[in-house]
Amino acid sequence: MRDRTPSRRDVLTASTALAAGALFAQPAKAAAPEPTAITPALIAAARKEGKVAFYTALELASSERLARAFEAKYPGVAVRVERSGAERIFQRIGQEQTSGIRAVDVVCSTDASHFIAWKRSGWLAPDPPEDVARHFPPEQVDGDGMYATVCASLSAIGYNTNLVKPEDAPKSFADLLDPKWKGKIVKAHPAYSGTILTATFALARELGWPFFAKLAAQKVMQVQSAGDPPKKLALGERAVQADGADFVLWHLKAQGQPVDVVYASEGTPLIVTPACMFRAAPNPNAARLLQHFLFSAEGQEIFVDDGRHSFHALVKPKPGRAPLSAIKLMKSDPAVVETQSEEIKARYTKLFGV
Numbered sequence: 001m002r003d004r005t006p007s008r009r010d011v012l013t014a015s016t017a018l019a020a021g022a023l024f025a026q027p028a029k030a031a032a033p034e035p036t037a038i039t040p041a042l043i044a045a046a047r048k049e050g051k052v053a054f055y056t057a058l059e060l061a062s063s064e065r066l067a068r069a070f071e072a073k074y075p076g077v078a079v080r081v082e083r084s085g086a087e088r089i090f091q092r093i094g095q096e097q098t099s100g101i102r103a104v105d106v107v108c109s110t111d112a113s114h115f116i117a118w119k120r121s122g123w124l125a126p127d128p129p130e131d132v133a134r135h136f137p138p139e140q141v142d143g144d145g146m147y148a149t150v151c152a153s154l155s156a157i158g159y160n161t162n163l164v165k166p167e168d169a170p171k172s173f174a175d176l177l178d179p180k181w182k183g184k185i186v187k188a189h190p191a192y193s194g195t196i197l198t199a200t201f202a203l204a205r206e207l208g209w210p211f212f213a214k215l216a217a218q219k220v221m222q223v224q225s226a227g228d229p230p231k232k233l234a235l236g237e238r239a240v241q242a243d244g245a246d247f248v249l250w251h252l253k254a255q256g257q258p259v260d261v262v263y264a265s266e267g268t269p270l271i272v273t274p275a276c277m278f279r280a281a282p283n284p285n286a287a288r289l290l291q292h293f294l295f296s297a298e299g300q301e302i303f304v305d306d307g308r309h310s311f312h313a314l315v316k317p318k319p320g321r322a323p324l325s326a327i328k329l330m331k332s333d334p335a336v337v338e339t340q341s342e343e344i345k346a347r348y349t350k351l352f353g354v
Helices: 040-049 060-073 086-098 113-120 130-135 194-207 209-216 228-235 246-254 284-295 297-305 334-352
Strands: 051-056 078-083 106-108 148-154 157-160 185-187 259-262 268-277
Touching: 040 051, 040 284, 051 060, 051 086, 051 284, 060 078, 060 284, 060 297, 086 113, 086 194, 106 284, 113 268, 113 334, 130 284, 148 246, 148 284, 148 297, 157 228, 185 228, 194 209, 194 268, 194 334, 209 334, 228 246, 228 259, 246 259, 268 284, 284 297
Parallel strands: 051 078, 051 106
Antiparallel strands: 106 268, 148 268, 157 259
């Protein structure tokens, strides 16, 4: 029988109502829902359900840490972590929802355009936590209260300090095209990773597709997840990464691994990771409780400690890390990423042959 798993194209349609440059610029069609608070009744109801399904594109170690912290705070509610690449998560949820399978409670995806599609399909539940309403900037919050940015990261250049001297390391994306890096570069794939899909969109917009054509000629090692290139650097399998999660590089560096981070002179792609709960959540009270925890100052501190960036006004950057305001950023409109995602993946695959 032919596989009828919905593709991204099946689920996504053009979204032209969003204003260019804003992360969550869809105008609210009705009054936004009032923010909700954690109450003893909510906690009791969540414990009665006893479990919650957390679909996440975050690194597994980070996702498990969040889950264990939540379980410690709210004993009796077990978190089942379902971790995969953002594009795989999207495909799985599309298949489940269109098949009437109620499995997902809360989702974090590194591809912000997913939330536009899910909202348009009517799959999300409006439930803005109090912390979001009080402490998050409006541009990081959906106007209808369906989702908000739970954390952010950067897709950075990196290098192995045993193989490359700091003065010789690439300082820009253009530097990656130097013949001396041929056969020495690793990068992740936009068809697997939401981080890399957004990063590819930003770089194609700023540098053009000819940049990727020239980069493909550098005999690049292709991996999947945005967390994979830093690990290849640490192992010495490649000298330089063209893209990948900056927080993984910082983790490895803190562990004494021979890696370092470069924020390119052209700018570094900013990757926002929203979170939401689903309307058909099988454990709605536990889902609401987990959603509140992720956006609380306590939950946000875990994101920051793991190397990500928080937009919570009461949460400070990790000591020794530059705030986003100090880094030249390439920002992306998720609505435009959504309309171009299939083209991006197709062009990339054709150029790199993978």
